Amino acid sequence: MSNFTSPLTFRSGVTLANRLVMSPMTTQQSFYNGTVTRDEIQYYADRAQGLGAIITGAANVQAGGKGWPGELSIADDQMLPELSALAKAIQAHGTKAFVQIFHAGRMTNRATLSGEQPVSASAVAAVRPGAETPRAMTVEEIHATIQAFGAATRRAIQAGFDGVELHGANTYLIQQFFSPHSNRRDDDYGGTRQKRYRFIAELLQSVFAAVDQYATRPFVVGYRFSPEEFETPGIRFDDTLWLLDQLRASRLDYLHVSLDHYDRVPRDSAHHDRSILASVHAALQGQVPLIGVGGVRDRTDVTNVLNDAELVAVGQQLLYDPTWAVKLANGADDALMAAPFSEAVAFTPLNTPLYNFAAARYGKPTKP
Known part of the structure; x- marks a missing residue:
């Protein structure tokens, strides 16, 4: 187990001052077109002190990938000045700035997309109230979206961010291609696990190609994933263990598991012997740092997460307690909200x- 105050250097060469990370959270503070606002910049700056890194809320890589109003966008070069200001505001506190990039896929609606129908791997609606049936993406659209992730990575580099996190969790488009619920395709992008993984594999190629071409200093690429789905058919924990085998063999700097609580156990009874976090950490075999998350509020929670992860992400606690990390480092535990x-x-x-x-x-x- 690592102490949260110890630094960590990723394989790319980026070093975090400590093991505390602000997890990506939706805040709906951007302008209608996804441009960063001054309030949004101040929000992140207020929470940056004492952290190793901040991961911004999700930023869409295409207009058709917008998930909700007030969402950050990294889909156009016109966003670069404000994105650059955001990165600098975070970095002013010695904190690394990562931007999470994503496409909502079927987890959006026509109202958000100005009347356009949402798209996904297949024309299958999400299992949630009011979900709209998406249109299945053509192969050409798949290729364009993969390239859009690469272009978004280029913009993150040019804006001065220290890295990107690929949002492959929370049932958004990347996860939709891997899920047997949302992906019913019968071409090279659907069917077996390997074929459903193809979108992710090509996405990684696009992103790292952008890093190789545009980055003039170390630049992080991370990946967030959800370990299970409730839908049937859906991603089961064994599917995730297979996915982790693929991802840990890639160039990724870290993996970030999405959990509502860090001690949650898998739904699959065959894996009830330990928590999801512990099982994922074991599966990575020390080859890729893991970010653990879920209900972290105090020193005990931080310690518990770092028993099974290299980094700990903190979300809602930082939303309501902006100087939480500073208090923790100074031993002011009684002052924690x-x-x-x-x-x-x-x-x-x-x-x-x-x-x-x-x-x-x-x-x-x-x-x-």
Whole structure:
């Protein structure tokens, strides 16, 4: 187990000052077209001190991949000035700045896409209330999307970020291609695990090609994944273990498991002997650093995660307790915000879009 204060150097050469990372969170603070706002820049700057890295909320790589209003975009060069300002604001505190890049796939709607139908691996709706049936992507569209991830990586490099995280979790497009629920294709991008993995393999090639061509200093590429799906058919834990075998053999700097709580066990009874985090860590065999996440609020949680991971990501706690990492490093544990998040919404200074987003989640009234 590593102490959270110890540095970590990725295979790319980027070094984090410590093992604490801000996890990517939706905040809906961007302009309607995805341009970074001043409030958004300040939000990240306020939380950067004391962290090894910040991973921004998801940024779409194509207009058709937008998942919700107020979402960050990295789909066009016109976004570069504000993206650059965001990276610099994070880095001013000695913290590395990573931008998470994604495509929502079927997890969006026509209203968000200005009337356009969502796309996915196949024309299968998500299992959720009000889900729209997407249009199956053509092979040409698949290739264009893969290239869009490469172009987004180039923009991240040019904007001065220290890395990108590929959002292969939370049922968005990358995961949709690997999932047997959302991918019913009968061509080279669907069917067997290997064919459903092809989209990911080509995506990695595109992203690393951009790194090789444009990066003039060390640049991180990470990958976030969800370990299981509830749908039938869907991704099972054995599928994820197979996926990890492929990913740990790649050039990725780290893997980031998406969990609501770090001690959660797999749904599959064959893997109930230990937590998902412990099983994933064992499967990686020390070849790729793992970011653990889920319900981290205090020193004990940090220690528990670092028993089975090299890095620990913190989300909601930092949303409501911006100087949490500094307090932890200074031993000021009594000053850590311990109130339930449903109560913290009422007394945490948040701008209106962020407050309304958080209030809707916790059932609070809309801010006047």
